[in-house]
Amino acid sequence: MTSNNQRADPRSIAGVLETTALIGFLIYAMAAPHSIAGSWIGISIVILVWLIRTIVTRRTGFRQSAIDLPLWLFFGWTVLSSVFSIEPRQSIPKLINVATFLMFYLAQAMLTRKTAVMVAVMLIASASAGVLWGAGELILGRGVIVSELSDNSSLRLDTPLQAGDVVWRVNGQRVSSSAEIDELIRATPPGQRARLSVISHGEHVEWPGVLVTEEMRHAVSPSGIVGGGRTHNFRASGWTRHYETFAEVLQIIGQLAFAFAVVRWRSVSAAKNSSRRMSLQLILAALAFVIVAAGIALTAMRTTLLAFAFGMFVMTWRISASRRQRFVFAGLGILILVLGIGVVWRTRARGALALQDPSASTRLQVARVAARRVILHPVLGHGMDAMHEHWNEWGFPGKDMLDAHSTPIQIAFDRGVPGLGLWLWLMYVFWRLATRTEKKVQGESPAIHGLILGIIGALAGFLLSSLVNYNFGDSEVALLLWWIMGVAVIIDKASLPASEEAKSSTSQSTI
Secondary structure, three states, X not given: OOOOOOOOOOOOHHHHHHHHHHHHHXXXXXXXXXXXXXXXXXXXHHHHHHHHHHXXXXXXXXXXXXXXXXXXXXXXXXHHHHHOOOOHXXXXXXXXXXXXXXXXXXXXXXXXXXXXXXXXXXXXXXXXXXXXXXXXXXXXXXXXXEEEEOOOXXXXXXXXXXXXOEEEEEOOEEOOOHHHHHHHHHOOOOOOEEEEEEEEOOEEEEEEEEEOOHXXXXXXXXXXXXXXXXXXXXXXXXXXXXXXXXXXXHHHHHHHHHHHXXXXXXXXXXXXXXXHHHHHHHHHHHHHHHHHHHHHHHOOOHHHHHHHHHHXXXXXXXXXXXXXXXXXXXXXXXXXXXXXXXXXXXXXXXXXXXXXXXXXXXXXXXXXXXXXXXXXXXXXXXXXXXXXXXXXXXOOOOOOOOOOOOHHXXXXXXXXXXXXXXXXXXXXXXXXXXXXXXXXXXXXXXXXXXXXXXXXXXXXXXXXXXXXXXXXXXXXXXXXXXXXHHHHHHXXXXXXXXXXXXXXXXXXXXX
């Protein structure tokens, strides 16, 4: 097997496999900010290549690290809590989502430091493209503003739709006029519901919609909507409809862009004769950071904005050599927050800035109920997704089955207090590994130093956001978290002295 730290012969089987795996990771990176389905296409390629290489070489390529023990204990406890769940039929299938941690091992087995940087650059480029597209959509507008609903409209009778709301999708297809809404309702088979995607009071909501009948299909206007044009007042979500997921993914990727820009800037400043290439790389990294930061602001996610600023502060504190530099970067973070505050004020419901909007109050109620119920099942928890079968029975408010909106509370609710303790241990070990590695590579290339520094900022932002968001339960976010965790191990192992690196290589798992 060709070592991760040696250049593979392109003509060899190992070289072809490693190149194919890199293509799979690049496909994943291209799709990660936008599509979980596209992400899995890339990951599936990597898995297939890894299986072939493992069979041929009899070596998995996995490296021992301090993360292994808490990770496997956490996974084992999750399996145990699912088996003894209140609703095992819900919890056991959910283990497929938990298996996203395999990305941690795929990354360290199939990537080198150089190729990890390439994947990170693709993540940043793809995220930037998604933000620019979302900004363009904000300029052009989205959906159909409901100016008026006819008195006999079925949407008035069967849905909460009212004047001022915006219908932007019907049955998953985007619409830009009342005629398109009517056409899609007519295309819905009788007896089925026309699903609506609506922007109401600044929030995206999904409704089952209206039950379609033959009489409705033959009406002049099945919807009864009088449209008032497109809205420009909505939360950016890139090529997805999930602005929460989009914001969380951008938060992680934005930290990488910021770290690349800052480390490159320090290198250019320190070099007496900086090359044009170095300066161009600095400009591109800084531009990508500005674009992604603006994208986070345009999602109007309050907590993610704070998390992003916090991650920037953590990185700035570690790398800035002077108080002046810290003030400059702190000012940059404040500027991003101000932009985000303006978007929240313009886009979301009244009282959103003071956390007095319906979204904030509902989140608080759900978190309180979940936290109180932890004491009823403190050891193994209730089981993943068990709350969906007992939502109102257990005292959760409303009809929309959500989650606890807090990763620590949700983990304790699902997997018990020991499960939460193992997760906290895992995050601590990851933090310690990343910060220790960042110190070791400070004298190395700006790309490697920037990548590990960005991982520190991404983890800091992720952990802060996790207090009021169940971001760990989002597959897109979890995959990215496991990826940066694997990259941290790659950089750490590659930074060992030659004797220790050789010893580490001989300890790789074999079949």
